[in-house]
Amino acid sequence: MESLKLTQRFQQDPISVFRDLAATYGEVVRFNLGGQTVYFLSGAETAAHVLVSKQENYGRVNYPSVDDMIGVALFTASGETWARSRSLAQPMFAARQLPNYADQLVQVAARTAQTWADGPLPREIGMVPAMREMALDGVSRALFGPDTSGHMDAMTAAIRTSETVTGKVLRSPLVLVLNQLPGVGPARAWRMQFRRRAKVQGAAREFDRIIDEIRAKREAQQDPGEDLLGQLLTSRDETTGEPLSRQKIRDEATGYLFAAQDTTGLTLSWLWYRLAAHPEAREKLEAEVDEVLGDRMPTAADADRLQWTRAVVSETLRLHPIVWALDRTAMADDEVQGYRIPAGSRVMVIPPVNHRDTKWWPDPDRFDPTRFLPGNDKGRPRTAYLPFGGGRRICIGMSFAMMEITLATAVLARRFRADLLPGAEVGTHLGVVMAPAGELPMTISAR
Ligand code: HEM
Numbered sequence: 001m002e003s004l005k006l007t008q009r010f011q012q013d014p015i016s017v018f019r020d021l022a023a024t025y026g027e028v029v030r031f032n033l034g035g036q037t038v039y040f041l042s043g044a045e046t047a048a049h050v051l052v053s054k055q056e057n058y059g060r061v062n063y064p065s066v067d068d069m070i071g072v073a074l075f076t077a078s079g080e081t082w083a084r085s086r087s088l089a090q091p092m093f094a095a096r097q098l099p100n101y102a103d104q105l106v107q108v109a110a111r112t113a114q115t116w117a118d119g120p121l122p123r124e125i126g127m128v129p130a131m132r133e134m135a136l137d138g139v140s141r142a143l144f145g146p147d148t149s150g151h152m153d154a155m156t157a158a159i160r161t162s163e164t165v166t167g168k169v170l171r172s173p174l175v176l177v178l179n180q181l182p183g184v185g186p187a188r189a190w191r192m193q194f195r196r197r198a199k200v201q202g203a204a205r206e207f208d209r210i211i212d213e214i215r216a217k218r219e220a221q222q223d224p225g226e227d228l229l230g231q232l233l234t235s236r237d238e239t240t241g242e243p244l245s246r247q248k249i250r251d252e253a254t255g256y257l258f259a260a261q262d263t264t265g266l267t268l269s270w271l272w273y274r275l276a277a278h279p280e281a282r283e284k285l286e287a288e289v290d291e292v293l294g295d296r297m298p299t300a301a302d303a304d305r306l307q308w309t310r311a312v313v314s315e316t317l318r319l320h321p322i323v324w325a326l327d328r329t330a331m332a333d334d335e336v337q338g339y340r341i342p343a344g345s346r347v348m349v350i351p352p353v354n355h356r357d358t359k360w361w362p363d364p365d366r367f368d369p370t371r372f373l374p375g376n377d378k379g380r381p382r383t384a385y386l387p388f389g390g391g392r393r394i395c396i397g398m399s400f401a402m403m404e405i406t407l408a409t410a411v412l413a414r415r416f417r418a419d420l421l422p423g424a425e426v427g428t429h430l431g432v433v434m435a436p437a438g439e440l441p442m443t444i445s446a447r
Contacts, residue, residue: 015324015430018042018350028339036180038346041336042353044360047383049336050328050349051390058328058347060393063432064190065169066258068200069162069207071251074396075259084238085252086396092231093396098403100226102300104141105404108134109411110297116416121446126439127418128269135265136257138404143253145227147214154210158203159261165196167431204254211250229253256397263322264401266435270320271313271409272418273426273440278367282417284308286447289410298410303403306410311369313405317387319367321351324434326389351386352434360384418442 009017018040021029027043041050050058059078070076074085091097112134116125136156140148148155169175169190178189190197215233218224224233232249236242244252275282288308292298303310326349334341341347356364360380361371370376388395395401420426420442427437 015350015352015428015434018353019356022353026337028337030339036176036346038348039336039339039341041347041349043357044354044381044384046336047326047349047354047386047390048381050347051326051383051386051393054334055391055393057331057334059331061327061329061346063166063169064187065162065166065196065200068190068197069204070255070258071204071247073248073251073255075255082393086392087238088235088244089252089256089396092228093400095399098303098399099300101142101228101400102298102303102403102407104145104227105138106297106299106407106411108138108141109408111137112408113412113415116412116444117446122443124421124441124443127272127442128266128436128438128440131268131272132262132265134408135268135404136261138408139257139260139264141227142400143228143257144214145225145229147217147225147229151210151213154206155257158206159258161203162200162258163262163432165200169193169196170432207254208250211253212246215246215249228256259395260397260401262433262435264404266322266433267313267317267320267401267405268408269436269440271316271405272442273420273436274316274319274367275312275413276418276420276442281312281367281369282413285312285409286413286417289413293410293414298407300403300407302410303406306406307373308369309409309413310402310406311372313402313409314372315367315369318355318361318371318385319352319365320428320434321355321387322433322435323387323389324352324430325350326386349386354384354386357384413447415447416444417447418444 021031021040022042027041027046029040031038031040041047062076062078067076072081074082074089077085112130133156136159137148137152140152140155175189175193178184178192179186181189184192211229214229218230218233224230229249232244232252235244237244275285285308288306292302292305298306328347328349330341330343330345330347332343355361358364361384383390388398388401424441426440429435429437
């Protein structure tokens with residue numbers, strides 16, 4: 001295989017490269033990506049091997065620039081430290097906690113609806129920035145309650161700085177080469193990028209400042225609060241029984257915020273695009289929202305009642321899984337489907353390929369939410385559908401995210417429609433996450 005040509009095509013449209021590779025060479029493909037040997041694995045069984053049955057052997061790949069921003073938290077840690085973070089977080093994301101967050105999430109969506117109603121209608125908006133802003137507002141309120149007001153601009157700027165730098169690092173051919181050089185590797189290569197690193201460290205300090213300020217306010221009021229931060233403030237370390245350190249609280253809160261905002265914001269953006277492209281699905285969704293909600297605002301319990309809306313969210317995530325690669329490193333030699341995977345190899349499971357496997361998804365490119373109606377998943381293995389990953393590192397915010405996206409869609413769809421501008425072409429941008437290319441300009445109008 002001509003590796004240079006493949007690297008170039010990979011940068012332009014990696015998903016089609018992965019689909020072609022799977023179709024031509026099968027479920028285990030070894031290839032060269034910018035000088036590094038990578039195993040690309042597809043197929044539900046192969047994914048189950050890496051993510052579930054042999055998961056101890058496959059550690060998550062970390063990005064040093066993300067580690068610098070977040071620190072040591074559930075999202076970034078491994079081994080024992082990860083296990084402690086996971087058991088700390090589990091109760092905070094349990095089903096019984098969801099109603100605590102639903103109120104804030106619905107209020108944020110209602111504010112977006114009000115902003116839409118306040119301007120002239122119909123009018124053109126960039127759906128991606130609108131949904132990103134709403135998602136960041138939603139998750140930061142679930143984390144910090146109303147204390148975020150006054151910090152939103154600083155938070156948005158810090159997050160965007162970190163994302164831009166990480167995107168540049170991932171795309172840089174020089175960094176790709178440095179990462180492979182003996183004696184250098186990703187962590188040292190990152191330390192050599194002084195300017196980029198200084199930017200990320202500046203953004204990280206901004207988070208220190210914001211979280212310190214909110215904590216100090218709560219301590220002064222002697223009220224930790226019931227949101228995610230409140231739960232971190234009242235949690236105890238499993239082993240020592242001591243309250244969590246200032247640094248631990250800061251790192252976990254930053255990690256949740258990072259993992260949550262772009263993923264939900266971009267899923268919502270793709271969802272509006274899909275509703276516009278599939279008017280029958282949209283009409284059904286509007287009818288369901290009207291019937292289930294009538295004139296009232298949704299509560300957490302409505303997220304389960306809005307079955308079609310939920311199915312639309314799931315089908316959107318099938319065709320547009322924001323986290324498009326589950327990136328792992330093999331700790332010890334292994335064998336997958338008869339192929340040897342040497343220790344130290346990079347292994348990538350690519351959800352968009354699994355999500356289009358005709359074995360489980362007939363007519364895979366068709367948008368069809370009925371695939372996710374109750375009972376229609378019979379016989380489909382769990383690893384045929386991986387928008388939230390799989391195994392023990394499965395997204396801890398999965399139920400939170402499904403509730404948030406379903407309720408926010410219901411709040412907005414009660415009053416508005418969004419249509420693509422005539423002739424608009426919608427492409428996919430693959431960076432750290434899978435996003436619509438550009439802002440996704442759409443016309444919003446009153447229903
Ligand atoms: C549509 C929205 C979301 C998508 C598509 C998504 C996707 C994912 C995926 C694929 C992973 C696993 C990555 C891997 O195994 O390499 C993950 C992990 C994670 N997600 Fe989400 N996520 C979403 C929303 C959220 C939300 C709302 C939160 C928190 C409020 C969150 C917090 C996390 C955390 C902390 C992890 C790391 C878990 C661990 O390693 O134990 N995510 N997410």
